[in-house]
Amino acid sequence: MPAPTPRTTKRADAVRNVERILDAAIICLADKPTASMADIAKQAGLGRVTLYGHFASRAELLEAVVAQVLAKNEHALAAVDLTGNPRDALVRLIDSSWMLTNQARSIIAAAEDELPPARMQELHAGPAARVEALIERGRREGVFRTDMPTSWLVTVIHQILHGAAVEVSTARLDPRDASKRITATILAVLDKPDEMHGRH
Amino acid sequence: MPAPTPRTTKRADAVRNVERILDAAIICLADKPTASMADIAKQAGLGRVTLYGHFASRAELLEAVVAQVLAKNEHALAAVDLTGNPRDALVRLIDSSWMLTNQARSIIAAAEDELPPARMQELHAGPAARVEALIERGRREGVFRTDMPTSWLVTVIHQILHGAAVEVSTARLDPRDASKRITATILAVLDKPDEMHGRH
Known part of the structure; x- marks a missing residue:
């Protein structure tokens, strides 16, 4: 197995961010089906650029x-x-x-x-x-x-x-x-x- | 009954434009459910500004x-x-x-x-x-x-x-x-x- 490289760390970060986004989206949407991408980014504690980096659209x-x-x-x-x-x-x-x-x-x-x-x-x-x-x-x-x-x-x-x-x-x-x-x-x-x- | 004024002519234009837009939309959407506002404006022979003047969103x-x-x-x-x-x-x-x-x-x-x-x-x-x-x-x-x-x-x-x-x-x-x-x-x-x- 290759040793962890910056690339795999980056990947682990990405996986963690996706999990945070999905958890945040489920919380926001359960509360309000019209929750926006901005609402979800805020709930996840991430910037909108990071959010859109993972999901290009709502x-x-x-x-x-x-x-x-x-x-x-x-x-x-x-x-x-x-x-x-x-x-x-x-x-x-x-x-x-x-x-x-x-x-x-x-x-x-x-x-x-x-x-x-x-x-x-x-x-x-x-x-x-x-x-x-x-x-x-x-x-x-x-x-x-x-x-x-x-x-x-x-x-x-x-x-x-x-x-x-x-x-x-x-x-x-x-x-x-x-x-x-x-x-x-x-x-x-x-x-x-x-x-x-x-x-x- | 008041005589036609520029206002009522304008209103008649607006009614005609709305009819054209709806006819165009029905033609475009029947062909392709994902037809865009631009597609529909083009089909109606109207500018996008006129289209959005009548319908603020898709x-x-x-x-x-x-x-x-x-x-x-x-x-x-x-x-x-x-x-x-x-x-x-x-x-x-x-x-x-x-x-x-x-x-x-x-x-x-x-x-x-x-x-x-x-x-x-x-x-x-x-x-x-x-x-x-x-x-x-x-x-x-x-x-x-x-x-x-x-x-x-x-x-x-x-x-x-x-x-x-x-x-x-x-x-x-x-x-x-x-x-x-x-x-x-x-x-x-x-x-x-x-x-x-x-x-x-």
Whole structure:
């Protein structure tokens, strides 16, 4: 291994600065989705030149913030028990997903202002893959509908979660009702439409 | 009535310029959602100073574009037959709404990049009110579910339509399948959950 050189020290500084910027951005945006680059630099205790040296635009910074929040959430989601009845497992996964979405509501609002919806969907590829695998299992086990592609069902779940976040932000949805409402809506879409029929 | 004065002539010029700008913006954004203020000024045959004189920012212009497109769509939606069975009427209204959403896909993508989701919902107050009234009637007539507020069901419909627009834009949804898929998804949410039960 080469001995530390000024270059690697500089790199360590850069990594530390990026961490400080991301932490500061998460604090600022959670407080105010319209927080500016200047607000974030001030919170991080760094100059604007340093900030722009790492993130050329607010959109670039928002991308990194969303990636960071999703990476942290990944731990919580990986801990959800996805075994057993796929419908019950989906309810557990949606509950956790909503808790995390609701916590990050202000950051999501900021990101949705700055990033195209298609980019937001791409950034959610990780959580989407987990939901997708569970839906696939539910389809194989005859619980979830199979007359629509799984990718569409995942999109609908994403849209319902994000719609609920907007509704809570604009006080049109009571956060205490949100979880039950979201689950009931998603299950109405996913449940096999001819389920009752099939039982006869 | 006062005779035309330089002031009213100036106002007529301003109205004409705004019309030219909005027409140009719709053409440019339909072609490329990232079209710049400079692109739009050029298309309108106006200077950038004139453009910024009417719209202080791209966000302001996008708001006016969305309002204009929605006002035009209003005629098409007002022509939809909403009488008779509320479920059939809703299918007709969703079909027309999707046709218009799909036509305006590129402008919606531009607007969603520039305007907060809550603002987009506010701008859709007109079409939302029409959907809301129809859902209310369907609830009174025992066709649609009543265990969730109508405002939530309207939000879900909005989110599904806009999610479908993103899916078509990113080529994850075939436009030929979209209408059927959207209708089936929305009806799965709106249909009374205990309908089959109720029949026994």
